[in-house]
Amino acid sequence: MSNTNKAGQVIKCRAAVAWEEGKPLAIEEVEVAPPEAGEVRLKILYTSLCHSDLYFWKSRDGGNLLFPRILGHEAAGIVESIGEGVTNLKPGDHVLPVFTGECGECRSCKSEESNLCDVLRLNTDSGVMLSDGKSRFSKDGKPIYHFLGTSTFSEYTVSHAKCVIKINPAAPLDKVCVLSCGICTGLGATLNVAKPKPGSTVAVFGLGAVGLAAAEGARLSGASRIIGVDILSSRKEQAKKFGITDFVNPKDHDKPVQQVLVEMTDGGVDRALECTGKVEAAIAAFESVHDGWGVAVLVGLPGNEDEFKTKTMNFLYERTVKGTFYGNYKPLSDIPSVVEKYMNKELELEKFITHSVPFSEINKSFDLMLKGESIRCLICMEG
Numbered sequence: 001m002s003n004t005n006k007a008g009q010v011i012k013c014r015a016a017v018a019w020e021e022g023k024p025l026a027i028e029e030v031e032v033a034p035p036e037a038g039e040v041r042l043k044i045l046y047t048s049l050c051h052s053d054l055y056f057w058k059s060r061d062g063g064n065l066l067f068p069r070i071l072g073h074e075a076a077g078i079v080e081s082i083g084e085g086v087t088n089l090k091p092g093d094h095v096l097p098v099f100t101g102e103c104g105e106c107r108s109c110k111s112e113e114s115n116l117c118d119v120l121r122l123n124t125d126s127g128v129m130l131s132d133g134k135s136r137f138s139k140d141g142k143p144i145y146h147f148l149g150t151s152t153f154s155e156y157t158v159s160h161a162k163c164v165i166k167i168n169p170a171a172p173l174d175k176v177c178v179l180s181c182g183i184c185t186g187l188g189a190t191l192n193v194a195k196p197k198p199g200s201t202v203a204v205f206g207l208g209a210v211g212l213a214a215a216e217g218a219r220l221s222g223a224s225r226i227i228g229v230d231i232l233s234s235r236k237e238q239a240k241k242f243g244i245t246d247f248v249n250p251k252d253h254d255k256p257v258q259q260v261l262v263e264m265t266d267g268g269v270d271r272a273l274e275c276t277g278k279v280e281a282a283i284a285a286f287e288s289v290h291d292g293w294g295v296a297v298l299v300g301l302p303g304n305e306d307e308f309k310t311k312t313m314n315f316l317y318e319r320t321v322k323g324t325f326y327g328n329y330k331p332l333s334d335i336p337s338v339v340e341k342y343m344n345k346e347l348e349l350e351k352f353i354t355h356s357v358p359f360s361e362i363n364k365s366f367d368l369m370l371k372g373e374s375i376r377c378l379i380c381m382e383g
């Protein structure tokens, strides 16, 4: 079955459908409607599993789950066809779909200081397209929900055009695929928000993909000491490849980890990046920065009810805490230059991709992530 020259028509293709919470995905033949105004249909070539897919496949808070749904939000592909009024993309463009957008018109898009588009901001509760509140996916006439406007666990998907980043066509899609979520989140948190000076000391809490990307940002910034903090000592060896010079497992100490870091660094680290989403780690990150100039950046996805508590006095002593979303990158404007950083061999991406599976074995990537064995597992749609 060929899907070439199907512009304006329904495409039938394979997708990995999540029918129920926590159950293995099922590879099904689905129908993908053509894009409506302001939308594009993409042929996905590579995708990878990110923690947020796991979160919405099996919610740790037990709410807001929509099924059946096609998950997936970190991917690379090619524009197959475009809907009415789309001017930023054309068929054949090489692209990264992303879970947030840049309409270019709203107050946030017009502000240099924000990447939180008021129109296309991340919406985890929606399972439909904005223009008509409907899904473009169906099976036997029954709709299947979208996920984050990306749904990349499908050979073809429909996205809002302003959530799709056009990139250098020479960039290898099996590598830059990982830039559409986790790696840019961690990298941007360091480069755009923490902004460590050359020679400084940076602590990174949580050495999963986002934390290691934050460490990669610290390496690119010329930090001389990068302290990795993780409760899994098995991550220590791997972390060295990402420039981690010191490793601290909080479980190996009988005092709070912030005290350990303050003692190790003669008064505190210059910058701390919290990449676990655990509120205790967020507080520890903030309390481990040096007074006078220390900045802690909270990157991890927190629980809905979590509250951040610290002594107010810590602020008087000129410490700063900042939050970040998608590394503060405006997706359409800024990510093409991150792709160029990879093309110039400044940024290393290969080391993040520890595994790869054919699409037919997508459930293996869930097992690898649940066991903590993979940083990123590439899923090749052709297989």
Ligand SMILES: [Zn+2]
Pocket: 050, 051, 052, 053, 073, 074, 181, 182
């Ligand atoms: Zn993600």
Ligand SMILES: [Zn+2]
Pocket: 101, 102, 103, 104, 105, 106, 107, 108, 109, 116, 117, 118, 119, 120
């Ligand atoms: Zn906007």
